[in-house]
Amino acid sequence: MAIAVPAGLQQRKDARVDRRRKRVADAALHLFAVRGYNVTSVDDIAARAKTSKSAFYEFFKSKEDCFRELLLQEGGALIHDVLEHAASGHDHHERLRRGISRFVISSFERSAVARLLIVESVGLSAGVDQVRQELQSRFADAVAEEVRHAMLHDPFYADKDPQVFGRAVVGAVSDAVGYFLTHPGVDSGSLAGSLCRIFAP
Numbered sequence: 001m002a003i004a005v006p007a008g009l010q011q012r013k014d015a016r017v018d019r020r021r022k023r024v025a026d027a028a029l030h031l032f033a034v035r036g037y038n039v040t041s042v043d044d045i046a047a048r049a050k051t052s053k054s055a056f057y058e059f060f061k062s063k064e065d066c067f068r069e070l071l072l073q074e075g076g077a078l079i080h081d082v083l084e085h086a087a088s089g090h091d092h093h094e095r096l097r098r099g100i101s102r103f104v105i106s107s108f109e110r111s112a113v114a115r116l117l118i119v120e121s122v123g124l125s126a127g128v129d130q131v132r133q134e135l136q137s138r139f140a141d142a143v144a145e146e147v148r149h150a151m152l153h154d155p156f157y158a159d160k161d162p163q164v165f166g167r168a169v170v171g172a173v174s175d176a177v178g179y180f181l182t183h184p185g186v187d188s189g190s191l192a193g194s195l196c197r198i199f200a201p
Contacts, residue, residue: 021059028040028067029113029116034112037063067121071132074116075132079139081102081106086099092150095146096143096200100173100192104176105188105192108181108187114181139169143165144165
């Protein structure tokens, strides 16, 4: 017969497991961003998390599974923040500028997450590519929707294909952010301003 575990005891146990998982995930995120996916081993992650290799496998099936989950959760949170911030604009022009600016500034502020999304995830595997493409598609689709409405009354967007423009924005913004994350030399505000002048003048 199974013995019921008191609710308070179970909650404390669950909290400890959650903290251990977060420690492993945080260690992996740091190492993937700083050292790169290929150079980082499960042993490295376990050592940085101050836990055992077996503890890593309690939470993740493999190093790639860990990376994919981090990309889905952390990259997903970044894109959600971008879209939420953009939605508060009062017209298509302001929404586009807010979305582009938020992506750039958030990527600089959360550079480890941005490096996963923009740099380390490219070509890693079919599964990781799918997650990255889905996240970028959310951003591109939001841009396309703004352009679709703007075509009716804004001459700048009148001859633009919404889908092509959406992909172009995400591609250019991601490439610019990825470059300047790895080649410091411009601040996020200046980069955001330059991109906004190109895509949302």
